[in-house]
Amino acid sequence: MRTTASHTIGIPHLVELLRVVPSDAPTEKYREAIVDGNVLGRPTQAGRQRSFRHLRELYLLDSQRPEFAALRYFSDIDPSSLPLLAGQLAFTRDEVLRASFAALVELPAGSSVSSEDLTVAVTAQFGGEMSESTLGKIGRNTGACWTQTGHLAGRAKKIRTDVEARPAAIAYAAYLGHLAGRRGLGVLDNPWSQILGLVPGRSLAALRDAHTQGLLDLLVAGNVVDVSFPALGGVA
Structure with a gap:
């Protein structure tokens, strides 16, 4: 996908959209908010439809898709992390x-x-x-x-500038890693984790920070590391 060949990733628009659409809403509710309700303030019908299409391309806007459901889950816990959460999902898709x-x-x-x-x-x-x-x-x-x-x-x-990867952004990166088939510390060994700016060798400490905040479960036994996401129904 090459959405950014013609548009930005529209994080301010995503922030506004998530503010007005419930987290368990189907895709149609996002369309209604953008196209019918014009929550993004676009001056034309065609512009509203384009905004919906581009945001859906980047962020899915579907509560049945685990990537988007997890983004909403972690952004509800820590709204300040939404720019990095959105950046990670856009990074995986564009x-x-x-x-x-x-x-x-x-x-x-x-x-x-x-x-x-x-x-x-x-x-x-x-x-x-x-x-x-x-x-x-x-x-x-x-x-x-x-x-x-x-x-x-x-x-x-x-x-x-340096970004501050708070535990919610770390947990989301790990969850995306899990969805991509990574296991153990490998959940943070993925391309999108690069945008978090984690210091090399700090993966375990970062996962511990997220675990301390209750964002994931972490079990370390010798050289074995298990990461799980009970709130999201995922086990790595």
Whole structure:
């Protein structure tokens, strides 16, 4: 999926949508809120329909999908973590956003980041498949996306910032890892965990932090690590 080739990941819109739609609502309720109720304040019917389509592409908007149900669960527990929760789900679903992170992953906080830097990262993977104008728009869009998640700050001039991965974001990364078939410490050994900025070798400590907050169950016996998610019906 390449939603960010034409739009940002719309975290402010997601925040507003989750505020007005109950967590157990079916997809149709999200459509009604956006298209019929215009909770996002779009001026045209076509714009409302596009907003629904793009948010559904990135976030599923379906309480029967475990990725989205877990996002709602953890965001209800810690609303301040929603930008990182949304960023992780968008990262798993949008290949352009994933490619753009190569421009940020090794940069220390305080480094300057331009839209051209992000374009170069995406071009390295998809350059032959996209026009020059599309690639230029992607640089601007992904810059806005990473600003929404907290990885960048600023408007015209963007600066790399450190993100604070609170236990809810760590637990969500681990749950996504579980859904992808990872086990034990491997639940945090996945591409989307990179955006949490965890220090290498801190996976167990991060899982313990989430366990202390009651967000997952953790059992450590010698070299064996078991991670489970009883509240979400998942065991890793």
